[in-house]
Amino acid sequence: xxxxxxxxxxxxxxxxxxxxxxxxxxxxxxxxxxxxxxxxxxxxxxxxxxxxxxxxxxxxxxxxxxxxxxxxxxxxxxxxxxxxxxxxxxxxxxxxxxxxxxxxxxxxxxxxxxxxxxxxxxxxxxxxxxxxxxxxxxxxxxxxxxxxx
Numbered sequence: 001x002x003x004x005x006x007x008x009x010x011x012x013x014x015x016x017x018x019x020x021x022x023x024x025x026x027x028x029x030x031x032x033x034x035x036x037x038x039x040x041x042x043x044x045x046x047x048x049x050x051x052x053x054x055x056x057x058x059x060x061x062x063x064x065x066x067x068x069x070x071x072x073x074x075x076x077x078x079x080x081x082x083x084x085x086x087x088x089x090x091x092x093x094x095x096x097x098x099x100x101x102x103x104x105x106x107x108x109x110x111x112x113x114x115x116x117x118x119x120x121x122x123x124x125x126x127x128x129x130x131x132x133x134x135x136x137x138x139x140x141x142x143x144x145x146x147x148x149x
Contacts, residue, residue: 002087005041005053010034012050013041016070025105029068041068042087044080051075054084056091060124062098066110069102081109089113093149100149103142115145122146 005013014034021028034041037055044052052071058064066088071080092100101123102110123144 001046002042002044002083005038005043007035007038009041009043009050010038013043013053013068016050016053016072017068019073020070026068026070042084044071044084046075052080052084054081054088056088056100058095058097063124064092064095064097064100066100066102069104082112085110085113089147089149098149100147102145104145105142107143107145110145110147113147115147118144118146120144 010031014029014031017026017029020026029037037057040055040057042054042056043050049072052075054069055067056064057067066085069081069085071084089100100115101118102115104110107115107117123146
């Protein structure tokens with residue numbers, strides 16, 4: 001089941017994200033950051049276990065980022081990632097956003113939703129606020145993608 005994240009989910013969300021962040025596949029998030037951004041998050045829960053997560057982070061009046069997409073490796077290839085990203089896209093539409101972006105190492109996954117590869121310079125400078133925390137900054141090798149809604 002997909003639902004908005006709750007306070008009790010934060011530590012499980014962090015565990016999922018840390019698994020991928022430790023391999024350099026996404027930014028790690030502190031508990032403080034996760035509590036502050038809790039309303040951005042969706043989770044996929046099954047039998048009391050949190051198995052997937054994603055977040056819709058609003059950047060500006062017409063722009064948001066789909067971020068922190070992670071699925072427990074034990075349940076990969078079951079469509080959980082697609083469901084949590086779909087929830088973000090649905091919310092973005094309901095809010096009246098015009099454009100979504102993501103920074104990813106999995107462009108084929110996001111292309112299934114209609115995201116198109118874009119030059120990072122097309123994204124506003126405000127987007128790069130999290131990048132300074134990344135160990136790969138300023139040599140980012142993630143692929144920028146944009147979805148027009």
